[in-house]
Each structure stands twice: as structure tokens, then as C-alpha cells.
Amino acid sequence: MSSLLSRIEQNLSRLSDAERKIGQYILEHPNLVPHMTTKDLSKNSGVSESSVIRFCKSIGIGSFKSFKLELVKELTLTEMNLTDFSILHKKDGPYDLFQKVTYVNKSAIETIPASLDRKEYEKAIDLILNAEKLVFYGVGGSATAAFDGYYKFMRLGYHCTFTHDFHSLLSFIPYMGKNDVFFAISMSGKTKDVLELSRFAQRKGAKVIAITNIGKSPLYKEADIRLCTPVVESDYRIGSIPSRMTQLTIIDALYLSIFQAKGESILSQFHEARNEVVRLRR
Incomplete structure (x- = not known):
């Protein structure tokens, strides 16, 4: 207990x-x-x-x-923890682990409303709607959510940037300004590269939206908007599994909210891209 x-x-x-x-x-x-x-x-x-x-x-x-x-x-x-090293002492079969992973990911997603503040989420939507450039950055497991955000919002017509390369972003951030948004994605909220780049973006006038675990981490304290994920796994783990699912869920929700808000104005571009995809299939 x-x-x-x-x-x-x-x-x-x-x-x-x-x-x-x-x-x-x-x-x-x-x-x-x-x-x-x-x-x-x-x-x-x-x-x-x-x-x-x-x-x-x-x-x-x-x-x-x-x-x-x-x-x-x-x-x-x-x-429900699967990702710490105690898994080595358990005798679960492959399909048993599949069922447990499904259960843990589902449970992690269902707990997001307990950590995500509705007002912060709505502020994020307003900010993104009026943004010009969007930068997505995360390292390790959080890089998956950063790339997903880049790909989804690029489809909505935003000027988006994503890269694993810290120094490339150091060269890009000086071109950011008050109408731009830096997405800082970090489970712990303590990753030095994420913190340094988000601070640099803020100095240029850009707003920082943090997707991070709820708590009192440096990123949580410094971000302009906090989209908080629940603590669903330890920081010392085999790999990001349920925590990554919570980050991806927030990205998906933001994407759909912005798509709904833009709606009619981008439908022709969506149909055009879809037609090209079908035409180029092999």
C-alpha cells in the first residue's frame, strides 16, 4: 500500500x-x-x-x-510502473507486458486532466492562434513529442522549426520575437539544453509554452504558460513510455483546437496536400 x-x-x-x-x-x-x-x-x-x-x-x-x-x-x-529497472525481477510473458503497457499508457492519459490547468490551456490556444513562428524542442524521449508538434503545426501553415541540434537553434532564436512561441518539452523540467534555449527565446521577446511535469522545476517556474503533465514515471528509467504518451496527448489536443479555430481558412490546402499524396502513391 x-x-x-x-x-x-x-x-x-x-x-x-x-x-x-x-x-x-x-x-x-x-x-x-x-x-x-x-x-x-x-x-x-x-x-x-x-x-x-x-x-x-x-x-x-x-x-x-x-x-x-x-x-x-x-x-x-x-x-503500475513498468519503466524502472525492477522489471528485470518480474517474470511477465511478452503478451502480459503488452497488456500492462496498454493499461499503463491508458491510465497515464486519463490522469492528464488532474494536472492540466484549463486556463493555462486556453491561454496557450490564444497565443498559438496569433503566433508567426513556432519552435519545438525536447531531448531524449521528449524529442518525439517535439517532432510531432513540429509536423502537426506545419500542416496548419505555421512557420515551424524542430531540430535535435542545440547550436542550430542558437542561430535561429535571434530571429524570434514577440509574436513567436518556443515549446519547451521536458518531463523533469530540469534539462539544461531546454532551459538555456527557452531563456534565450524569452530574452528575444518570444513566449515559452512548457509541456512538463507539474511541480517546482526551473522550467515550470520560468515558462510563460505551463501545460502540466502528471508524474507517471520516475526520472531514472528504462525509457519514456507513459510520460511520452501524456506529452503527445497534449500536442494532439493543441493541434485539434487550432485546426478547429482555423477550419475553413485552411481546408483547401489540406485537400490539395491530400490529393498530391494520393497521386504520388506507388
Whole structure:
């Protein structure tokens, strides 16, 4: 049992009757709670919404959102974690691992609403709609999401840039300005190359949209807009799997939001590109 759930169990006897009902419900259904609102939890446990807030404070957590994030982190890093090196001590067959990967990725995606702030997301959409140049940068596993963003937004007619080469971007960023956006993608929010380039872009007047784990990392603190992913795997791991899925999901959502906003103005270009693809098939 995770430390958060243990803390709840250990404190049940000192909680009020209403708070105890909430604690018991959480202990019995921990995997359901990250997808609930305070209204959902209060209804399912038979108490008022204010009791949910009091419950969180009683166990030392300031808000229900923070509680859900801590619960998500513990569930994913303990019960569902596949990417740390403990996998070497397990005897799962290939198809068993396939099923587990499917479950873990699905669970990671479903927890994004607990970490992503709606106002920040809507600010990002407004910023992108009025942008001229978009730069996407990430290293390691985050480079996959950066390239995906570059490819998708290029299809929407944006002047997009993506490269693995740090020094190439050092040459490009001086041409950025107040109408441009730098996408800084980093799970930890501590990757030095990502931080240095995002800071350089800000000095040129560009806005930085960070796709990073929720927390108090340097990137989280310094970005103009934070599109936060939940903590779904440890920083020391075999490879980026569920964390990459959360980054890609946010990129997909941004792309569809902008496509919907632009809609009619770019349909002819989409059809033209599609016709060429069909014509050139071999």
C-alpha cells in the first residue's frame, strides 16, 4: 500500500464521521478518485463537498487537486510502473507486458486532466492562434513529442522549426520575437539544453509554452504558460513510455483546437496536400 493510502488508513480513527466516509471510499476505490471532481467524491461517499476539502486538509494536503496529483503519482510509480529497472525481477510473458503497457499508457492519459490547468490551456490556444513562428524542442524521449508538434503545426501553415541540434537553434532564436512561441518539452523540467534555449527565446521577446511535469522545476517556474503533465514515471528509467504518451496527448489536443479555430481558412490546402499524396502513391 502506498504511503498516501497508508496515511489515510492510519488517520481514519481521528477523522470526523464525514471525513472517515471519504477516507474509506478512497481506500476501497483508489483508482477511481483521480478522475473525480469534489462533487463526484462527495456524492459517492455520501457527504458534502466541503467535507472533501476538510478531509484533504486533515491529512496534510491543501487542496483536492493536490490530493489527486499525489494519489496519481503513487499509483503510477508503485502499482503500475513498468519503466524502472525492477522489471528485470518480474517474470511477465511478452503478451502480459503488452497488456500492462496498454493499461499503463491508458491510465497515464486519463490522469492528464488532474494536472492540466484549463486556463493555462486556453491561454496557450490564444497565443498559438496569433503566433508567426513556432519552435519545438525536447531531448531524449521528449524529442518525439517535439517532432510531432513540429509536423502537426506545419500542416496548419505555421512557420515551424524542430531540430535535435542545440547550436542550430542558437542561430535561429535571434530571429524570434514577440509574436513567436518556443515549446519547451521536458518531463523533469530540469534539462539544461531546454532551459538555456527557452531563456534565450524569452530574452528575444518570444513566449515559452512548457509541456512538463507539474511541480517546482526551473522550467515550470520560468515558462510563460505551463501545460502540466502528471508524474507517471520516475526520472531514472528504462525509457519514456507513459510520460511520452501524456506529452503527445497534449500536442494532439493543441493541434485539434487550432485546426478547429482555423477550419475553413485552411481546408483547401489540406485537400490539395491530400490529393498530391494520393497521386504520388506507388
